[in-house]
Amino acid sequence: MIPLSQGPVPATADAVLVGGGINGLATAYELARRGLKNIVVIEQNYIGSGSTGRCGGGIRQQWTTAENIRLAQESVALYEKMSAELGYQVFFRQGGYLMITESEADLPALREAVALQNRCSVPTEFLQPAECLKIVPELDVSRLKGATFCPRDGTAYPFAVVWGYARACHRLGVKIFIRTAVRDILSDDGRVLGVETDRGRISAPVVVNCAGPWARHLAAKVGVELPNRQERHEIMVSESLKPFLDPMVISITNGIYFSQSLRGEIVGGIGDPHEPHWQDPADFDTRSQLRFAVRFARALIQLYPRAAEVRLMRQWAGLYDVTPDHRPILGGVPGLGGYYHICGFSGHGFMLGPVTGRRMAAQITTGHPDEIINSLSLSRFENGDLQTDAFVVG
Amino acid sequence: MNDNRIILCRCEDVTLRDFRQAYAEGFTELESLKRYTGLGTGFCQGKGCLSEAVLELAVLRDADPAGIRLTNIRPPAEPLTFAQLAGLDIPEHPAQADTGEDQS
Numbered sequence: 250m251i252p253l254s255q256g257p258v259p260a261t262a263d264a265v266l267v268g269g270g271i272n273g274l275a276t277a278y279e280l281a282r283r284g285l286k287n288i289v290v291i292e293q294n295y296i297g298s299g300s301t302g303r304c305g306g307g308i309r310q311q312w313t314t315a316e317n318i319r320l321a322q323e324s325v326a327l328y329e330k331m332s333a334e335l336g337y338q339v340f341f342r343q344g345g346y347l348m349i350t351e352s353e354a355d356l357p358a359l360r361e362a363v364a365l366q367n368r369c370s371v372p373t374e375f376l377q378p379a380e381c382l383k384i385v386p387e388l389d390v391s392r393l394k395g396a397t398f399c400p401r402d403g404t405a406y407p408f409a410v411v412w413g414y415a416r417a418c419h420r421l422g423v424k425i426f427i428r429t430a431v432r433d434i435l436s437d438d439g440r441v442l443g444v445e446t447d448r449g450r451i452s453a454p455v456v457v458n459c460a461g462p463w464a465r466h467l468a469a470k471v472g473v474e475l476p477n478r479q480e481r482h483e484i485m486v487s488e489s490l491k492p493f494l495d496p497m498v499i500s501i502t503n504g505i506y507f508s509q510s511l512r513g514e515i516v517g518g519i520g521d522p523h524e525p526h527w528q529d530p531a532d533f534d535t536r537s538q539l540r541f542a543v544r545f546a547r548a549l550i551q552l553y554p555r556a557a558e559v560r561l562m563r564q565w566a567g568l569y570d571v572t573p574d575h576r577p578i579l580g581g582v583p584g585l586g587g588y589y590h591i592c593g594f595s596g597h598g599f600m601l602g603p604v605t606g607r608r609m610a611a612q613i614t615t616g617h618p619d620e621i622i623n624s625l626s627l628s629r630f631e632n633g634d635l636q637t638d639a640f641v642v643g
Numbered sequence: 644m645n646d647n648r649i650i651l652c653r654c655e656d657v658t659l660r661d662f663r664q665a666y667a668e669g670f671t672e673l674e675s676l677k678r679y680t681g682l683g684t685g686f687c688q689g690k691g692c693l694s695e696a697v698l699e700l701a702v703l704r705d706a707d708p709a710g711i712r713l714t715n716i717r718p719p720a721e722p723l724t725f726a727q728l729a730g731l732d733i734p735e736h737p738a739q740a741d742t743g744e745d746q747s
């Protein structure tokens with residue numbers, strides 16, 4: 250069951266997490282597991298209503314920086330145990346990820362990525378186009394130049410993941426309020442004092458900003474300037490088909506990705522360099538466009554001609570919260586004790602949420618420095634410590 | 644009548660009992676009920692069941708149905724094949740649409 254707290258918000262808490270997406274809920278769960286009491290999660294809409302519930306559910310370890318590979322690897326280890334640990338079926342399935350390219354010029358980078366991933370014990374292999382047919386028999390490989398495949402990558406059902414975390418949170422005493430908005434973060438003398446919600450004030454020494462695309466707006470309330478911008482990304486599902494597709498297929502050439510859900514639907518999207526981006530929530534536009542459906546359909550048929558007669562059932566849009574180097578922003582800020590943010594996932598926060606929640610909860614409760622959180626801190630943009638992963642796709 | 648034999652969503656075979664049970668499990672929002680039970684996600688995309696679901700939700704909440712928000716209605720209005728979509732004369736880039744130039 251999804252236990253939601255009723256009645257007024259409590260006057261005090263030990264920690265308030267803003268946002269009922271994967272990051273808010275995973276972090277609340279991990280804090281509670283470490284023994285923190287009186288944890289409150291505030292969600293302005295319903296659970297999973299932000300990016301999490303709109304996402305493709307893809308989880309991959311095929312990255313080109315050691316940091317991303319390590320985070321993704323830790324996350325996959327958590328996803329592998331998640332249904333058992335949370336006591337909730339999250340439909341995690343390791344059908345692998347097949348990353349394809351139509352460009353000869355990409356091949357050295359693909360081979361290099363495979364070598365790095367293998368050194369990190371991720372079992373990725375390089376495939377010639379014809380070898381892809383062993384994994385996706387009806388793929389049109391005529392334009393492909395090469396591919397990489399990791400059989401341990403996969404997908405999970407995003408809503409089940411947030412419901413599972415919510416349930417586990419409830420067992421540990423976390424209070425979750427939906428349809429409640431945080432209007433302001435209160436601070437004084439360099440310390441966080443709590444939050445002001447539309448249903449009353451909560452005093453708390455720790456406030457964690459997990460507001461996804463709205464994190465920049467919220468951080469500004471306490472003078473924290475995030476460089477994040479928000480982009481619309483569209484996605485769709487088809488009618489249900491009998492199982493025919495094991496992996497997620499993703500093209501680094503045009504950004505199309507598609508997988509098959511356990512309900513049998515093709516779930517997929519395609520990146521679009523022509524989409525606008527915003528920073529002010531008043532401008533956010535998550536309406537669907539026919540243009541997306543047409544672009545996706547053309548790209549899908551090109552790669553998988555048999556899909557031509559399959560029907561598209563439903564399309565929707567969500568926001569990526571994008572940082573200048575496409576890496577998340579984690580940790581706190583100097584001079585504002587008790588304030589933390591977990592945001593800026595740039596389109597891959599569903600696959601990282603379990604591990605960023607775990608590492609951040611450890612940092613918040615123990616204060617021990619965490620090498621990865623440090624390297625992902627906001628101050629990197631001042632220090633110019635930027636390194637972009639070459640496999641930001643979709 | 645037995646609520647296990649009343650079908651609320653015909654496309655996805657969701658019974659009135661499924662719906663009530665999901666509500667009792669804490670899925671109190673129509674958006675969440677849709678994702679949990681599958682209601683409204685089949686061929687008719689909710690045209691045949693969403694209004695019934697709202698009425699039932701109003702009973703469960705003991706509230707006025709007029710105050711219950713429908714789920715977001717997603718395009719397309721009718722399912723279309725990828726071939727039909729791919730054949731539409733829609734430019735791939737918004738800039739092309741804006742200039743009105745014939746790209747073909």
Ligand SMILES: Cc1cc2nc3c(=O)[nH]c(=O)nc-3n(C[C@H](O)[C@H](O)[C@H](O)COP(=O)(O)OP(=O)(O)OC[C@H]3O[C@@H](n4cnc5c(N)ncnc54)[C@H](O)[C@@H]3O)c2cc1C
Nearest residue numbers: 268270271272293299300301305307431461567598599600
């Ligand atoms: C189309 C699409 C496909 C994607 N595919 C993938 C994928 O395959 N794999 C992957 O890893 N990632 C994917 N992503 C990215 C992924 O969805 C996000 O990175 C991730 O869900 C972020 O989770 P979050 O919890 O940080 O934010 P969110 O899920 O956005 O949660 C933030 C929550 O905060 C709430 N909130 C905001 N402001 C306030 C406030 N003031 N008061 C109270 N509540 C507030 C919002 O309502 C929201 O529910 C995709 C994204 C999109 C849009």
